[in-house]
Amino acid sequence: MTTTSTFSFTHRPLVPFAHDYAHGDSEPWHQHDCAQLLHSLSGVVRVDTASGCWVVPPGRGVWLPAGTPHSLRITGHVAARTLFIDPLARADLPATCQIVQISPLLRELILASLTLPESYLSGSRDERVYELILDEIRTLPALPFHLPEPQSEPLRGLCDRVRQNAGEGWSIGQAASVLGMSERTLNRHFQHQTGLSFREWVRRARLLEALDRLAQGQPVLRVALELGYGSHSAFTAMFRRVMGISPSDYFKND
Template structure:
């Protein structure tokens, strides 16, 4: 079923393996934190989407999709125009990936086409039917997809959160950790411990991830690599590209290559 974002939709009451919802968000908007019984697979065919959970935030261009397990609280943000397909998957589906929480995967050309086709499936259909077989093939393909490091977990402690919010407001800020910690009323060791314990990342790794995810959003909006490098704190495009390659395993140009018309 393909609907716009204003149409009432109750996917948890559907009986089919996968129910699809296609949405066009022409201007900035958001959906508050909520929960579905069904698993979700969210994919942007055009533009960059943001998904938030109590554990962190994901920034997703048209080459990545996010799997949200049923029962996981999540919200959605569109900061620029974006077209999104959301597939709601029966939690009892045997073919569904055995993932917990949220998982971001790299979308292959095959899976991209399967997602688009699944977004137009009717609301109810037998498992042993053409739509049912299509849904099963998609679910079987998902688990083989490589995972992508796009999450930005937030620390919970007030002192560490003060630093994370400050840097998110200006990813290009190069203030040393010692000064950041002092401004937050903590020692360097305390901040390093809090980031590691509460985000699963060292402070340096978290700061790098922030710069890369912020850069990813700007690239998805069509900004040049030079402008993005400056906006997230790098002195040259080459240094940004090197950090991008270390994080994502490829260059910015290749990262968006699966959907060159989507940004």
């Protein structure tokens, strides 16, 4: 069952909200009648939607258009700072779910918005803060932390097996053998249904699993080996290539 939350935007275009979650917390399936930008200051948030899984690392955010059914799962201590946004506040707000980079400016604007009054004068600083937040949201760069879910049952079953055994090699030949089809046919269906090659989907699934485990405080070497990387350095190189920073530094101060 999916519940719907309703917000009033009589006096302002967005409603800021701060909430801290403990490790293991979750929220069941629900939706909002407004758009939502959930920004995580610390910890990792997993957001499930009908189109797949979205993982929000610390310092990033997830954009959810109005009316998107979703559930949340929390790993680590999560300090969430959320904006509930009137979908009519801007004509060109993002139309699809996406993990986004939160700039230092937007982060500070979100924190500042938590202290603003609900009503304000036209042309005031408070109004300019709200309007600048909306301007920043329109230019948020999307990040590859989405794990799309295929539509067909055979491919969904294969993806479940990969997630449950992320440390295996999972070559395209092995996956094709599991489904009893050729490698070319598997890749064609996978690309069509997810927008990713099977190899890229596996790589992304491992990264998202790594983020979840690292947020729990598991050692980098253990995560690397259990997810099929041959060494600490190989895993760190992959992590740095995608995240721009080593895993130990990334979670040092989350």
